[in-house]
Amino acid sequence: AQSVTQLGSHVSVSEGALVLLRCNYSSSVPPYLFWYVQYPNQGLQLLLKYTSAATLVKGINGFEAEFKKSETSFHLTKPSAHMSDAAEYFCAVTLGNDMRFGAGTRLTVKP
Amino acid sequence: AAGVIQSPRHLIKEKRETATLKCYPIPRHDTVYWYQQGPGQDPQFLISFYEKMQSDKGSIPDRFSAQQFSDYHSELNMSSLELGDSALYFCASSPPRLAGGPYEQYFGPGTRLTVT
Numbered sequence: 001a002q003s004v005t006q007l008g009s010h011v012s013v014s015e016g017a018l019v020l021l022r023c024n025y026s027s028s029v030p031p032y033l034f035w036y037v038q039y040p041n042q043g044l045q046l047l048l049k050y051t052s053a054a055t056l057v058k059g060i061n062g063f064e065a066e067f068k069k070s071e072t073s074f075h076l077t078k079p080s081a082h083m084s085d086a087a088e089y090f091c092a093v094t095l096g097n098d099m100r101f102g103a104g105t106r107l108t109v110k111p
Numbered sequence: 112a113a114g115v116i117q118s119p120r121h122l123i124k125e126k127r128e129t130a131t132l133k134c135y136p137i138p139r140h141d142t143v144y145w146y147q148q149g150p151g152q153d154p155q156f157l158i159s160f161y162e163k164m165q166s167d168k169g170s171i172p173d174r175f176s177a178q179q180f181s182d183y184h185s186e187l188n189m190s191s192l193e194l195g196d197s198a199l200y201f202c203a204s205s206p207p208r209l210a211g212g213p214y215e216q217y218f219g220p221g222t223r224l225t226v227t
Contacts, residue, residue, distance in 0.1 A: 032214060043115075043201055043218040044154070090153060094214050098167050099144070099203075101153040 002027040004074075004091045006102035014110045019063075019078040021105045023091030026072065033074045034092045034099070035065055044090065050074060061085070081109045113137055115219035117202050123225045124192050132187040132222045136204030142166065143185040144216055145177055146201040154201055160185055192226045199223050 007022040025031055033050040048059025055067045065076045074091060086109045091102040116135040124130050136143050142161045146154035147170075156169035160179035171177075174192075179185045189196060200223075203216035 034215060036218070041223075043220040044203075046215055046217065049215050094216075098156040098159065098169050099154075099214075099216055100156070104153050 002031050002093045003100050004033075004093045004102040006089075006091050006105050008105055009103060010106045010108065012108040012110060013081045015083055016080050019076070019081045019085065019107065021076040021089050021091075021107065023065075023074045023076065023102060024072050025074060025091075025093050027093060031093045033065075033067065034094070035059065035063070035074075035076050036090045036092060036101075037061075038088045038090065038104075040087075047076070047089075081107075083109050083111065085109055115202055115204050115217055117200075117219040117222050119222060120220065121223050121225075123227065125227055126192055126194060128192050128226075130189045130192060130224060132189070132200055132202075132224070134185045134187070134202030134204075134219060136183050136185070136202075137206075137217055140204035140206050140217070141183065142205045142208075142214075143179055143183070144203040144205070145171075145185070145187050146203065146218075148199040148201060148221070150198070152198075157187070189224075194226050197224055197226045 003026045005024045035047040036044040038044050048057045050067045058064045063078045088104045090104050092099045118133045144159040145157040148154040157171040159167045163179045174190050177187045199221040201221045203218045205216045
């Protein structure tokens with residue numbers, strides 16, 4: 001069965017610093033991978049998705065993720081953190097009807 | 112752009128009562144999913160419907176049931192509520208699937224259920 005593991009439940013960066021949120025997947029076949037962001041008391045918003053068309057995926061708000069099959073990873077990055085990026089980030093995988101989420105990483109951005 | 116609509120946004124019930132949560136998917140989306148997110152937890156898949164038929168089942172308790180209607184809206188019915196049912200309940204919808212395409216899901220704002 002497919003699953004994702006997010007390394008680090010909390011990540012803290014300074015404003016303007018690089019953001020790196022880690023996600024590793026476990027799947028016997030090429031999966032569909034996603035990153036979602038959740039702001040307090042809100043629903044999940046799709047940041048980006050891996051479609052197998054390109055290994056480097058660009059999403060909204062300046063985020064991007066790179067699919068690395070050799071490392072079974074799909075880490076999320078942003079070159080320069082902004083205060084508004086503070087939120088919970090979920091990596092997710094699906095092969096069919098149910099989407100499996102990682103435990104989430106809470107990103108804190110310090111001024 | 113239209114988004115997934117959920118109602119109510121907040122609901123307070125007592126133990127052993129029943130609750131009905133409603134979800135209106137994005138127009139022309141044919142699949143609806145329900146998730147439960149406990150405090151500090153990741154969303155857990157409950158159940159999904161494709162073209163009004165149940166398509167997959169996750170960790171949905173037997174006390175819960177759901178259905179999708181002819182207009183594609185879905186309702187999650189919860190009976191004999193327990194304190195542990197207090198959570199955020201998300202509905203998501205996805206568009207018709209292209210061959211080989213990803214099944215991205217678009218989430219609603221959620222219904223916060225509090226059981227007292």
